Amino acid sequence: MIIELILLIFILYVIYLQHCLHHNQGSPENILSDEPLPAEEKSFYQECKSYYNITGIPLISASDEILSDNNTLTATSLKFGIDEDYRALNVPEFLNKICSILNLNINHIERTKLQSGSSILEILIDGKKVNIKLTLKKIYNSLTEKVKEELAKLKVFFMFMGDITSLIMKQKFRSEIKLHPQWNRIYDVGHIYWTGALQDGRDRGKFDYFCPIGWKRYAFDVNDNFDENGLAPARCAALGKGIYASQSIIYTSHPRYAEVKQIESKDERNFFKNGKYVQFVLQCRILSKNIAVVGPETLGVGGKIAIDTNVSNDVIEWVVKAQDKDLMDFSDPNATIVCTGLMIRVTDNHPGLLPESQWWYSGHICERKACCCLGIDLSELIKQRNDGVKCNFIYE
Structure with missing residues (x-):
């Protein structure tokens, strides 16, 4: 009798969802899909949840074509991962809030599916x-930090926009990316350390590789047929269209390029142990022929101070060709x-208290998150600096 009652309640709930969808979206389809998720998709969503738990905002992804002027999509998908049991999710209410946040007309939604x-x-x-x-560009350009925070209030841990086939390909590709712990490194005296340009026999063209002191590298297992220099992406487009990178990790560690994140949540403390702040930089390889511009720093330092004693301020910022893509996905x-x-x-x-970060104060630095993700009130940071507060690397 109890089993029959539970089954009846579940059936009524499904009917209710169908009714709500039909009433709000004009679609007769059953939004519940019992098709099992592929293993790589499950793993992908777990990684997105981890990102959400650490940062407090959703991971947002998009297919390459959404910003292209040659976009030929006749329909587009928005996909959301929500940190809530599907049986408790009020779909119509959620959709109304999403449309309000993204400035969409709910009547333009043709079909929905709930896994x-x-x-x-x-x-x-x-x-x-x-x-x-135009709709995709409008949504993409609206995704400010404030909008991401609003999405997080709805417990959205992942959002995708574009062609679902593209998402499936990305998930499959990500599942094939493997860590290569044999090449994990800690760079400092007493660990992996060298002075001057690395002399390891590799041909890096005219761009040398210097020891990234204070950083720990988690290596990916990739095909090693790119025998060129490691790069880190940046956001500002001051030198022209393309992917921004630098030979200097000291330069890319500026909070405009690498967010300074205070370690607060339980998930973060479990991973980072005794640290209080963390920064991330992608290490990449690229063929020298794809570097379109080798130009000066764009943070207003000029000749006031040397940012990195190994690299001149005049050639510290690069623009890399983006294959005529408006959005380059590293995966x-x-x-x-x-x-x-x-x-x-x-x-x-x-990290703004580190000796190698003192150049920050000779150029542009602010606490406006859209510009510099400083992770602290600037006045408090300057006070600590003036008081002589020290900063040390944590490797455990």
Whole structure:
């Protein structure tokens, strides 16, 4: 009798969801899908949840074509991972809030699907009702930090926009990326350390590789047929269109390029142990022929101070060709850039107190998150600096 009652309640719930969807979206389809998720997709969502738990904001991904002027999509999908049991999720209410946050017309939603056993919700927007190209660009450009925080309030840990086939390919590709612990490194005296340009017999063209002191490298297992220099991506586009990178990890550790994140949550403390602040930089390889511009720093330092004694301020910032793509995804198997590792720096105090960070104060630095992700009030950081507070690397 109890089993029959539970079954009846579940059936009524499914009918209710169908009714709500039909009433709000004009679709007769059953939004519940009991098709099992592939292993790589499950793993992908778990990684997204970990990111969400650490950062407090959702991981947002997009297919390459969404910003292209040659976008030919006739329909587009929005996919959300929600940190809530699917049986407790109020789909109509959630969709109304999402449309409000992203400034979408709910009547333009043609179809939705909710994955049974999880809260993975898919929305299809039909190009017959809206201009897909303009809609995607509008959504993409609206994804400010504030909007991400609003999505996080809805417990959204992942959001994708574009062609679902592209997402499936990315998930499959990511599942094939393997860590290569044999090549994990700690760079400092007493660990892996050298002075001057690394002399290891590799041909890096005219760009030398210097010891990234204070950083720990988590290596990826990749095909080693790119015998060139490691790069780290940046955001500012002051020198022209392309992917921004630098030969100097001292330069890319500026909070404009590498967010300074205070270690707060339980998930973070479990991973970073005794550290208080953490920064991440991608280490990549690229063929020298794809470097379009070798230019000066763009943070207003000028000649006031040497940012990195190994690299001149006049040639410290690069623009890399982006294959005519408006959005380059480093997990794209067709990308010219190969991501070889993740560089992590953990410190016991704010990294702005490190000797190699003192150049920050000779150029632009602010606490406006859209510009510099400083992770602390600038006035407090300057006070600690003036008081002589020290900062040390944490490697455990």
